Amino acid sequence: MQVFITIANLVGHDAIGQCVIQQARTFLRRGDQVTIVCEVAPVAVDSAIAALVRVTNHAQLSANRLDAFWRGDLYVFHYPGLYSLMDTLPHLDRGAVIFYYHNVTPPELWGNDEVGAWCRRSIDAIAGYVRFADLCVTDSDFNTRDLIDNHRADPERTLTLSLSIPLDRFVPGPRDPDLLTRYGALGKRIILFVGRMAPNKRVDLLIEAMPLVLARVPDALLLLVGDDRGNDTFKRYVSGMKARAAELGIGRQVHFSGVVDDLPAHMRLADVYASASLHEGFGVPLVEAMACGTPVVVSNATAHPWVLGEAGLLCEPGDARDLADKLIAVLTDDALHGTLVNRGLARAQDFAPDRYDAEWARIISRAVVHLPRQPYPDLMAAPAHSLQTVFGRPAQTAEQPASETGAESMADVQATRTRLRGHILHLDNTADVMKRGYVVRSNAPLVGKLIAWIRRNLTSHLREPYLDPMIEKQVAFNHHVSYTLHQMLDAMMAIQARLPADGRSDEQQRALARLADDVAALKAAVDTASPSAD
Amino acid sequence: MRLLNISHQYPPALGGAEKHLADMSEELVIRGHHVDVYTTRSTDYRSWANTLPRFEQRNGVGVHRFDAFQRREAGWKMMNQGYARYWQGRRGRDAAAIFLGSGPLSPGLFVETLRTARRYDVVHLNQLHYSHALTGYLAARASRTPIILTPHLHTEQPVTWDIGYLRRIILGCAAIIVNTRAERELVRTIGYTGPILIAGVGIDLQAYPARERRAARQALGLRESTFVVLALGRKADYKGLDVTLAAMRRLAQRHQDIALLAYGAETEASAALWAGPGNMSFVDRRGEISNEDKLNALAACDVMCMPSTGESFGITYVEAWAYARPVIGARIRAVSELIDDGKDGYLIPPGDDVALEARLEALLAAAETGRVLGEAGWKKLTRCYTRARVADVFESACAMARRRGANSR
Numbered sequence: 001m002q003v004f005i006t007i008a009n010l011v012g013h014d015a016i017g018q019c020v021i022q023q024a025r026t027f028l029r030r031g032d033q034v035t036i037v038c039e040v041a042p043v044a045v046d047s048a049i050a051a052l053v054r055v056t057n058h059a060q061l062s063a064n065r066l067d068a069f070w071r072g073d074l075y076v077f078h079y080p081g082l083y084s085l086m087d088t089l090p091h092l093d094r095g096a097v098i099f100y101y102h103n104v105t106p107p108e109l110w111g112n113d114e115v116g117a118w119c120r121r122s123i124d125a126i127a128g129y130v131r132f133a134d135l136c137v138t139d140s141d142f143n144t145r146d147l148i149d150n151h152r153a154d155p156e157r158t159l160t161l162s163l164s165i166p167l168d169r170f171v172p173g174p175r176d177p178d179l180l181t182r183y184g185a186l187g188k189r190i191i192l193f194v195g196r197m198a199p200n201k202r203v204d205l206l207i208e209a210m211p212l213v214l215a216r217v218p219d220a221l222l223l224l225v226g227d228d229r230g231n232d233t234f235k236r237y238v239s240g241m242k243a244r245a246a247e248l249g250i251g252r253q254v255h256f257s258g259v260v261d262d263l264p265a266h267m268r269l270a271d272v273y274a275s276a277s278l279h280e281g282f283g284v285p286l287v288e289a290m291a292c293g294t295p296v297v298v299s300n301a302t303a304h305p306w307v308l309g310e311a312g313l314l315c316e317p318g319d320a321r322d323l324a325d326k327l328i329a330v331l332t333d334d335a336l337h338g339t340l341v342n343r344g345l346a347r348a349q350d351f352a353p354d355r356y357d358a359e360w361a362r363i364i365s366r367a368v369v370h371l372p373r374q375p376y377p378d379l380m381a382a383p384a385h386s387l388q389t390v391f392g393r394p395a396q397t398a399e400q401p402a403s404e405t406g407a408e409s410m411a412d413v414q415a416t417r418t419r420l421r422g423h424i425l426h427l428d429n430t431a432d433v434m435k436r437g438y439v440v441r442s443n444a445p446l447v448g449k450l451i452a453w454i455r456r457n458l459t460s461h462l463r464e465p466y467l468d469p470m471i472e473k474q475v476a477f478n479h480h481v482s483y484t485l486h487q488m489l490d491a492m493m494a495i496q497a498r499l500p501a502d503g504r505s506d507e508q509q510r511a512l513a514r515l516a517d518d519v520a521a522l523k524a525a526v527d528t529a530s531p532s533a534d
Numbered sequence: 535m536r537l538l539n540i541s542h543q544y545p546p547a548l549g550g551a552e553k554h555l556a557d558m559s560e561e562l563v564i565r566g567h568h569v570d571v572y573t574t575r576s577t578d579y580r581s582w583a584n585t586l587p588r589f590e591q592r593n594g595v596g597v598h599r600f601d602a603f604q605r606r607e608a609g610w611k612m613m614n615q616g617y618a619r620y621w622q623g624r625r626g627r628d629a630a631a632i633f634l635g636s637g638p639l640s641p642g643l644f645v646e647t648l649r650t651a652r653r654y655d656v657v658h659l660n661q662l663h664y665s666h667a668l669t670g671y672l673a674a675r676a677s678r679t680p681i682i683l684t685p686h687l688h689t690e691q692p693v694t695w696d697i698g699y700l701r702r703i704i705l706g707c708a709a710i711i712v713n714t715r716a717e718r719e720l721v722r723t724i725g726y727t728g729p730i731l732i733a734g735v736g737i738d739l740q741a742y743p744a745r746e747r748r749a750a751r752q753a754l755g756l757r758e759s760t761f762v763v764l765a766l767g768r769k770a771d772y773k774g775l776d777v778t779l780a781a782m783r784r785l786a787q788r789h790q791d792i793a794l795l796a797y798g799a800e801t802e803a804s805a806a807l808w809a810g811p812g813n814m815s816f817v818d819r820r821g822e823i824s825n826e827d828k829l830n831a832l833a834a835c836d837v838m839c840m841p842s843t844g845e846s847f848g849i850t851y852v853e854a855w856a857y858a859r860p861v862i863g864a865r866i867r868a869v870s871e872l873i874d875d876g877k878d879g880y881l882i883p884p885g886d887d888v889a890l891e892a893r894l895e896a897l898l899a900a901a902e903t904g905r906v907l908g909e910a911g912w913k914k915l916t917r918c919y920t921r922a923r924v925a926d927v928f929e930s931a932c933a934m935a936r937r938r939g940a941n942s943r
Binding site for chain 2 (some may be wrong): 159
C-alpha cells in the first residue's frame with residue numbers, strides 16, 4: 001500500500017512530529033511504502049525518517065512534480081493549522097483519506113494579529129476538509145467534540161486516538177545534580193512548566209501565583225522550559241513576564257531555561273508540574289510528567305481534564321489564587337503528593353506507544369477496508385499466547401486476586417489492564433476476516449479477462465448465498481467476542497481497582513466471581529466455535 | 535465532477551424527492567459541476583404517463599427524459615399482489631411482480647445509462663423504491679461507474695426498502711445519503727458498511743420570501759383573530775389528517791374562531807374523510823394549490839400540524855419554520871429527529887388526537903409559546919437545512935464515491 005502522510009513541517013521533538021514519525025514506523029512495519037510530504041525541510045529527525053520525506057507544496061503537486069502522490073492508496077493529512085498541501089485533499093481521485101486533527105488555538109488567545117488571522121483562517125477551513133475525508137481522527141475527546149460540534153464532522157466517522165509518549169524514556173528516577181546546580185535549585189522545590197512561551201499558555205498566571213505560593217512554601221522555584229525566542233511574540237511575552245516577576249519581587253525564583261535537550265531529566269527535577277494554559281488539544285507534557293512520577297496541577301480547560309483523568313488536580317481557568325492553592329496543597333501535603341504520583345504513573349500507561357500502534361492499526365484497517373488487494377488483518381501475526389493470556393488472566397484473578405496477596409500495586413493493575421486491552425484490541429483488529437475488497441483478476445495473456453469473468457460469475461452462486469453469509473456470521477461473532485471482552489475487562493478492572501482487597505463486600509466478591517464465570521463461559525463458546533483455538 | 539442523476543421523475547413533476555434532487559443538481563451546477571439527469575417523461579406516478587418533453591435544460595441541468603410503460607390497473611394489481619405475498623416467503627417471483635408493477639419501466643433509460651454512464655464520475659440514484667433504481671443500478675454497475683444512492687427510506691414502511699433487490703442495491707453503492715439518523719441506522723441494519731452521510735433536506739431560503747401574516751390571511755380570506763391550523767401536503771391515509779380533524783372538532787366545540795386549512799392533493803382516503811359525518815364548518819379544504827397559496831398558508835397559520843406516521847424526513851415542517859411557525863408531528867423516528875419536542879415544535883404519540891387537542895389548546899391559549907417555538911425552528915433551519923449545507927454533503931458523498939470507484943478499477 002502506498003501511504004502519504006502530509007504535514008506542514010516535520011519537527012522531530014514536537015508532539016505532532018513524534019506522532020507522524022510513529023505512524024510512519026507503523027506503516028513501515030506493515031510493509032507499506034510511506035512518503036512524508038512536508039512544505040519545509042524536516043528538523044531533528046533521524047536519517048531513516050528523513051529518507052521518507054519529500055519537500056513540496058500544493059503548486060508543485062498540482063503541476064505533477066510528485067506524480068506518485070495522486071496515485072496513493074492512503075492519505076493521512078495532519079492538521080495543526082492551514083498549509084497549502086491541505087488543498088490537495090478535496091481533489092484526490094482515489095485512495096482513502098484520513099483527516100488527523102490536532103486542534104487550532106483560538107485566535108483571541110494569541111496576542112498577535114498576524115498569527116491570530118492565520119488561526120481564524122485555519123479554523124474556518126476545517127469544515128471544508130472534514131467533509132471530504134473518509135475518517136477523522138483526533139488526539140482527545142475535546143478535539144472530537146470540537147470537530148463534531150463546530151465543524152460538522154460526522155460522529156460515525158470521527159475517532160479519538162490519544163497521542164502516545166515514549167514510556168521507556170519518561171520514567172521516574174533521581175534528580176540530576178548537574179541540572180539542580182545549573183538552575184540553582186539545590187534544596188528548592190521546583191514547579192515546572194514545559195511548552196512554548198506563547199500567550200495562550202498563560203505562563204503569566206504562574207508568575208502571578210508564585211508570590212502566593214512563596215508565602216507558604218518559601219523554597220519554591222518556578223522553572224519554565226520551552227521555546228522563549230522562536231518568534232517576536234514569544235520574545236515580547238517573555239520580556240513582559242520577566243518584568244512582571246521583577247515587579248512582584250520574585251525575579252530570582254523564576255527561571256526561563258529555553259529549549260532543553262534532556263526533557264525527561266527536567267521532568268524528574270520537578271516536585272509538581274503546573275500549566276495554566278487555556279487551550280490545549282492534548283497536552284503531551286502532562287503525560288510526560290505523570291510518567292516521570294511528577295504530580296500535575298493544570299487548568300480545568302479544553303483537553304486537560306480528559307488527559308488527566310483523576311490523576312491530578314484541576315484549577316479554575318484564569319484564577320491565579322486557585323492555582324496557587326492547588327500548588328500549595330501538593331507541595332505541603334505528602335499524602336496527596338504520593339497519591340497523585342501513583343495515579344499519574346497509572347494514567348500514563350494509557351498513553352503507551354504499543355497501545356497507540358494497536359489502535360492506529362485498527363483505524364488504518366477501517367479506513368482502507370474498501371481498497372483492493374489490502375493486507376487484511378493478519379491473523380498469523382497474533383502472538384501465539386495472546387488468547388491464552390486474555391482468557392487465562394481473569395480466571396486466575398478470581399481464584400486468587402493478585403491485590404489480595406499484596407503483590408500488585410495500583411500501577412500493576414493498570415499495567416495488566418493495558419496489556420489485556422492491547423490483546424483485545426488485536427482481537428478486534430483481526431475480527432474482520434472477510435476479504436471485502438477482493439477483486440478477481442488474472443494475469444494470463446489474452447484470455448485473462450475471460451478467466452476472471454468466468455471465475456467471478458460462475459462462482460457467485462456458491463459465494464453469495466453460502467460462503468459470504470457464513471463468513472459474515474463469523475465476523476459478527478468475532479466482533480461480539482471482542483466487544484464482550486472489553487465490557488468484562490472494564491467491569492472487572494473498575495471493581496478491582498476501586499476497592500481495596502480488605503474492603504470488598506460479599507456482594508462485590510460475588511460480582512467478581514460472576515465475571516470470572518462469564519469469561520470462562522465465553523472461552524468455552526470460543527473454543528466450541530473455533531476448533532483451531534487450542 | 536461529472537454527475538449523472540437517475541430519478542423516477544424530475545420537476546416540473548411534483549414531489550419532495552423530485553424537488554430535493556432538482557435543488558441539489560442546480561446548486562452543484564452553480565458550484566461548477568456538470569450535472570445531467572436521466573428520468574421519465576411522467577408527472578404522475580400513478581400512471582407514469584409520458585407527457586413531458588424528451589430533453590430540456592433546467593437552470594443548467596441537462597434533463598433527459600425517456601418513455602416509460604404506462605401503469606394501468608393490471609400493473610397496480612400485480613404490485614399489490616406482490617406486496618401481499620412477498621413477506622410470506624420472499625420469493626423472487628413476488629419481487630419481480632413488485633418491480634414490474636411499481637414502475638417506471640423504461641428500457642430507453644436503461645440502455646442510455648448503460649451506454650453513457652462511464653462518461654460520468656458518479657451515478658446518483660434518487661429514490662429507492664421505484665423500479666428505475668434497479669434498472670439504473672444494473673446499468674451503472676455494468677459500466678463500473680461508482681454509484682451513490684439517496685434512498686428516501688420511510689423507516690416505518692418496509693415496502694420502501696425490505697425487498698430483496700432493494701437491499702442488493704443498497705449494499706452495492708459506494709456511498710449513501712440519508713435524511714435522518716433513523717434512516718442511517720436502518721441502512722446499517724441492512725448490512726451496508728460503506729459511508730452513510732446525513733444530509734437532511736435543504737430548502738432555498740430565497741424561495742420563501744418574507745410575507746406579512748395579515749396580508750397572507752387577507753389573501754386566503756381569513757380573519758386576523760382566527761386561530762389557524764394548517765395541514766399541508768398530499769392527503770394520504772398515513773398523513774394524520776383524520777387525527778387532526780378529530781382534535782379540531784373537539785376544539786371547535788369550545789372555540790368558535792378556529793380554522794383548519796387542509797391544503798394538498800386529495801386521495802381516496804381524504805375523500806372518505808370528507809364524506810364522513812361530523813362538523814366540517816371550520817375546514818377550508820383545497821386540492822393541489824399554487825406555490826403562492828402555499829406560501830400564504832405557511833405565513834398565515836398559527837401552527838402547522840401534520841401528525842404523519844410515514845415520513846422519511848418531513849420537508850413540510852422545515853417549510854413552516856421558514857416562516858417561523860411552530861409545528862406538530864407524530865413521534866415517529868424520522869420526525870423525532872427533526873423536531874425537538876418543546877423547543878421548536880411538539881411531538882404527539884402517533885394517532886393520539888387527545889394529545890394533539892391538548893397541544894393545540896395550549897398554543898391557542900398562549901400565542902407567545904408558539905412564537906418562541908417558531909423562532910427556534912427558524913434558527914434550526916438556517917443552521918442545518920439550507921440548500922448550501924445539504925449540497926456540501928452531496929459533494930462529499932460524490933468525492934468519496936469517486937475515490938472508491940477509482941480504487942476498485
